[in-house]
Amino acid sequence: xxxxxxIVDSPAVELLFNPSGCGAVLVDxxxxxxxxxxxxxFFSLARALEADQQVSEVVLGVxxxxxxxxxxxxxxxxxxxxxxxxxxxPDALSSSPRLVExxxxxxxxxxxxxxxxxxxxxxxMEQWIKCHSNATYEVACIGSMPGFAYMTGLPAELAQPRRAxxxxxxxxxTVIIGGxxxxxxxxxxxxxWHAVGHTDVDLFDIQRQQPCLLLPGDQVRFLLREEVS
Amino acid sequence: MIEVLSSGALNLVQDLGRPGCMAIxxxxxxxxxxxALMIANWLVGNHENAAGLEVNIFPFRFKAECELRIxxxxxxxxxxxxxxxxxxxxCLEIRAGQQVVVERPSLGVRAYxxxxxxxxxxxxxxxxxxxxxxxFGGFEGRGLNRGDRLVLLPQxxxxxxxxxxxxxxxxxxxxxxxxxxxxRAIAAAQAETxxxxxxxxxxxxxxxxxxxxxxxxxxxxxxxxxxxxPIELLSHGIAPGTVQVxxxxxxxxxxxxANTCGGYPKIATxxxxxxxxxxxxxxxxxxxxxxxxxxxxxxxxxxxxxALANIQRHLGAGPSA
Numbered sequence: 069x070x071x072x073x074x075i076v077d078s079p080a081v082e083l084l085f086n087p088s089g090c091g092a093v094l095v096d097x098x099x100x101x102x103x104x105x106x107x108x109x110f111f112s113l114a115r116a117l118e119a120d121q122q123v124s125e126v127v128l129g130v131x132x133x134x135x136x137x138x139x140x141x142x143x144x145x146x147x148x149x150x151x152x153x154x155x156x157x158p159d160a161l162s163s164s165p166r167l168v169e170x171x172x173x174x175x176x177x178x179x180x181x182x183x184x185x186x187x188x189x190x191x192x193m194e195q196w197i198k199c200h201s202n203a204t205y206e207v208a209c210i211g212s213m214p215g216f217a218y219m220t221g222l223p224a225e226l227a228q229p230r231r232a233x234x235x236x237x238x239x240x241x242t243v244i245i246g247g248x249x250x251x252x253x254x255x256x257x258x259x260x261w262h263a264v265g266h267t268d269v270d271l272f273d274i275q276r277q278q279p280c281l282l283l284p285g286d287q288v289r290f291l292l293r294e295e296v297s
Numbered sequence: 298m299i300e301v302l303s304s305g306a307l308n309l310v311q312d313l314g315r316p317g318c319m320a321i322x323x324x325x326x327x328x329x330x331x332x333a334l335m336i337a338n339w340l341v342g343n344h345e346n347a348a349g350l351e352v353n354i355f356p357f358r359f360k361a362e363c364e365l366r367i368x369x370x371x372x373x374x375x376x377x378x379x380x381x382x383x384x385x386x387x388c389l390e391i392r393a394g395q396q397v398v399v400e401r402p403s404l405g406v407r408a409y410x411x412x413x414x415x416x417x418x419x420x421x422x423x424x425x426x427x428x429x430x431x432x433f434g435g436f437e438g439r440g441l442n443r444g445d446r447l448v449l450l451p452q453x454x455x456x457x458x459x460x461x462x463x464x465x466x467x468x469x470x471x472x473x474x475x476x477x478x479x480x481r482a483i484a485a486a487q488a489e490t491x492x493x494x495x496x497x498x499x500x501x502x503x504x505x506x507x508x509x510x511x512x513x514x515x516x517x518x519x520x521x522x523x524x525x526x527p528i529e530l531l532s533h534g535i536a537p538g539t540v541q542v543x544x545x546x547x548x549x550x551x552x553x554x555a556n557t558c559g560g561y562p563k564i565a566t567x568x569x570x571x572x573x574x575x576x577x578x579x580x581x582x583x584x585x586x587x588x589x590x591x592x593x594x595x596x597x598x599x600x601x602x603x604a605l606a607n608i609q610r611h612l613g614a615g616p617s618a
Binding site for chain 1: 316317320322323421430431432433434483484486531532535538539556558563566567568591594595598599602
């Protein structure tokens, strides 16, 4: 009898499981550098895990996910099997990404690193702004501060390593870049990223029904806004 | 209602924290010594997750504006009502107008005050806990100041007043007296990337709590730990108890208000049910890490829950909701 051709999603990426205490497991991809497609696989995995009764908390990272559970109720082994199963058979229903637009006033006091960044990139400030605001970004994950979105998609020519020493305070609403990533400060806090402008969009507001504006997988555009005097 | 008469800015309204929010960057928060708050709540007839006060700065004074029951647990503090010494780990009846003082602890660093009914602070993301970093929850998202007035939820329970001092606490007091605290830890993701010498040192030599120790985490100081080669990691979720080792080689234990994401190599994770032991270890205290397996960790966690359930039963607080 001829063997049936099986249709299998070929998961090129193998997973790595490490305990994080007895009630959490950190699931990493074996892929050493960031991959946007692997990240999308993690989006699906995280969504599927969030819907599972055995899982109490799912924290998406960059090409990884931390899965928290009650080890007295579900064994780490059972959770690992669950993750492997969901990774191989991701939910086919993937909603189309949401596009969120963030109007930015570039430069000025809130964007004091813009001139330096433009010079390093060999661009005029106008060219730098155009390049930054023409790109489409994707939210890789939320973390570090309430509502802080790590965004990928920064044009390579704009990338700039983080500051050698972080600023003690960077104001809420500051539009920033760090390494190859982009972001917006959801609250005033220390940061080693570079400040390029300001937005009035509030990334985290505890009074809102959904306090966190952005979610993993969202697409983001920064819109050049002229200062109104 | 109670009125704060004197307080430091790090005295906070806390419950058992805000689980399930790390995915939006919000820390767990909640009492650093969670079992102490649970027991304090049971002593006054509250649900274990009722909001109480975590007192980190002493002395702390307040005045009761109505008749209520209180209890004080956690660190070993002298406690007085209108100048008269009263015991900790006991349910106390307080009359309107009486003043309560929690003095600087002789052992341990954080005291927990529970009030009958619990503190009625707004619920954000399922918890009344103060998130100092983000500035929400608890009392206006900040520590308490003199003159702040805390509203209590009504409570009709008429439990018999009881006292308790768990055996574990008496044992831990001895460890604190000797300034030698042992916590159990499970190997974490990058454990194998450390040199065998470093792994040996981590589990066999003490690491002292430095002054950079707060609700976010404890920076420790001891024999430096080295990975075999420099490690670059992508940002990943970190749970409280995670022991990170930055390139300088001195470990940091992440605690209640830890950043939800980190990138440093992780050598181990302190067992969840041992975090209270760390929470009561002050600056200069030596921390010893004892290696255990995941299976041993689960067994320890099960025993911890059984012990707490026994205390709850003893206090007549009934099974938790």
